[in-house]
Amino acid sequence: MTTETERKRTHAPAGSSSIYQDKDDKWHGRVTMGVRDDGKPDRRHVRGKNRAEVTRKVRQLERERDSGRVRKAGRAWTVEQWLTHWLDNIAAHSVRYKTLVGYRTDVNRHLVPGIGAHRIDKLEPEHIEKLYSKMLGSGLAPGTVHHAHRTLRAALSEAVRRKHASVNVATTAKAPRVVEEEIEPLTIDEAKRLLVAASHRRNGARWAIALAMPRS
Numbered sequence: 001m002t003t004e005t006e007r008k009r010t011h012a013p014a015g016s017s018s019i020y021q022d023k024d025d026k027w028h029g030r031v032t033m034g035v036r037d038d039g040k041p042d043r044r045h046v047r048g049k050n051r052a053e054v055t056r057k058v059r060q061l062e063r064e065r066d067s068g069r070v071r072k073a074g075r076a077w078t079v080e081q082w083l084t085h086w087l088d089n090i091a092a093h094s095v096r097y098k099t100l101v102g103y104r105t106d107v108n109r110h111l112v113p114g115i116g117a118h119r120i121d122k123l124e125p126e127h128i129e130k131l132y133s134k135m136l137g138s139g140l141a142p143g144t145v146h147h148a149h150r151t152l153r154a155a156l157s158e159a160v161r162r163k164h165a166s167v168n169v170a171t172t173a174k175a176p177r178v179v180e181e182e183i184e185p186l187t188i189d190e191a192k193r194l195l196v197a198a199s200h201r202r203n204g205a206r207w208a209i210a211l212a213m214p215r216s
Contacts, residue, residue, distance in 0.1 A: 017058050019051060027051050029058040033065045064166055077164055079123060080116030083107045086155045106151040110135060120156065120165045128152065128173035142176040149175035 017031045027050055033042045046057035077085070084107075091103055114131035115123065128149075135145045153170040160168045 019054050019058060027054040029054040031058055031061040076119045076121045079118050079120055080112045082120050082159055083111060083155055086158055090158060103151050106148040110148045111152055120159055123169050125169045125173035128170060142178050146175050146178050
């Protein structure tokens with residue numbers, strides 16, 4: 001049975017982590033992660049079935065804090081909320097119009113319907129990979145899926161930079177490989193016939209230049 005003395009918090013120096021047991025014999029831990037926007041200490045709370053479990057959670061928070069991978073205090077964004085904010089307030093002012101149109105297509109057609117309800121700090125690579133499999137299963141081309149992957153990776157990279165998430169799980173998730181279609185070159189006879197036909201056309205010189213250009 002837990003004594004009254006054991007239930008009391010251990011008085012630690014200001015800013016230190018603390019682990020304690022409450023009157024209902026439940027274990028808690030608190031870790032100072034930094035400072036909130038209002039200047040007050042950012043104290044995170046964890047709980048567990050026993051002291052060992054809480055200690056593990058406290059140490060994990062301390063490692064995140066010490067490595068600089070601390071999510072900002074406050075309610076976490078959902079994937080949908082963050083993607084919408086990123087599109088309207090960040091990407092809209094920093095990328096070309098055509099790029100933004102592609103981003104919006106990926107977000108509205110694929111990413112939000114597929115993983116939008118997840119919190120960005122709880123999103124796992126497996127959630128993303130299941131979405132990609134579903135997209136491929138619906139008949140979408142690997143290139144379309146890969147484009148959505150690049151969009152998500154860019155959005156989550158910005159979330160990590162602003163400390164709304166600790167890691168960019170899109171860099172871990174495996175996107176489908178895009179195989180470029182091999183182009184069969186013209187034979188010499190085919191090229192000659194094409195040049196003869198082009199010589200009778202107004203822009204025939206362009207065909208000659210195009211055929212002469214080396215292929216990368």
